[in-house]
Amino acid sequence: MLDKTPLQIEVNASDATTVQLALIGDLDFDTAGELASVALSEGVERVDVDLSGVGFIDSSGLAALVRLYQRAAAEDAVLRVVAATPYLRSLLRMTALDRLFHLPPA
Amino acid sequence: MALRLPRDAASVPLIRQMLDGTLTSLGVEPQIRDDIELMLTEACSNVIRHAEPCDEYTVSAMVYDDLCVIRVTDNGHGFDPAAVREATPGSEHGRGLQIMRALADDVRFTNKREHGAVVCLEKRLRYSPGAAGPHFIKT
Numbered sequence: 351m352l353d354k355t356p357l358q359i360e361v362n363a364s365d366a367t368t369v370q371l372a373l374i375g376d377l378d379f380d381t382a383g384e385l386a387s388v389a390l391s392e393g394v395e396r397v398d399v400d401l402s403g404v405g406f407i408d409s410s411g412l413a414a415l416v417r418l419y420q421r422a423a424a425e426d427a428v429l430r431v432v433a434a435t436p437y438l439r440s441l442l443r444m445t446a447l448d449r450l451f452h453l454p455p456a
Numbered sequence: 457m458a459l460r461l462p463r464d465a466a467s468v469p470l471i472r473q474m475l476d477g478t479l480t481s482l483g484v485e486p487q488i489r490d491d492i493e494l495m496l497t498e499a500c501s502n503v504i505r506h507a508e509p510c511d512e513y514t515v516s517a518m519v520y521d522d523l524c525v526i527r528v529t530d531n532g533h534g535f536d537p538a539a540v541r542e543a544t545p546g547s548e549h550g551r552g553l554q555i556m557r558a559l560a561d562d563v564r565f566t567n568k569r570e571h572g573a574v575v576c577l578e579k580r581l582r583y584s585p586g587a588a589g590p591h592f593i594k595t
Contacts, residue, residue, distance in 0.1 A: 355466075355469040378469065380465045406472075409555055416546065441494070445554060445555065450545050
């Protein structure tokens with residue numbers, strides 16, 4: 351069968367209340383399910399997602415981020431997108447997700 | 457170019473990269489290529505998600521002068537774009553159509569009389585300075 355597109359998820363939980371995620375590769379229909387494997391432990395308050403290493407994202411990738419946002423909210427944590435490429439920024443603005451994910455101005 | 461593909465998620469990055477490679481060779485501007493990659497991906501992932509019960513679909517892409525026309529065709533049970541609800545900011549689904557409509561210059565959905573649906577996407581191309589494309593694409 352065809353190969354999957356690569357997605358690398360780097361998790362850094364340096365303190366108990368903050369999870370830092372760096373996504374590298376393509377976050378698309380093919381790989382979006384992998385975000386479900388990110389563990390959010392009890393007591394987490396912030397989930398910071400760095401998308402500056404994401405070369406391609408589609409609506410399935412955006413949906414996976416919304417699911418992660420909802421899982422974080424269920425733990426009373428806030429998910430933020432802390433970095434993104436210009437193309438991702440314009441896509442987040444187009445879909446009005448920039449506000450949901452608290453995207454800081456460029 | 458035209459390809460018949462398995463209705464499998466892994467076919468989407470394949471066709472996306474193939475079309476991007478072709479448009480790069482023609483010298484299409486990166487921003488336009490990014491838009492085309494994304495709208496093509498949305499059209500193909502819709503087929504993979506919804507076009508029950510077919511197990512293959514077809515993608516064709518044609519370039520006429522400064523227009524790229526992409527057709528994604530399946531043999532599933534058809535598709536009603538009017539039945540798709542708009543995405544609200546917190547909802548998971550419904551952004552694929554929104555993205556296609558925002559990026560393409562024209563989007564048309566047609567249901568075939570027998571079985572299946574055709575999505576036709578058009579995008580005006582812009583070429584980088586000195587690009588090869590405009591010299592040998594003539595209608």
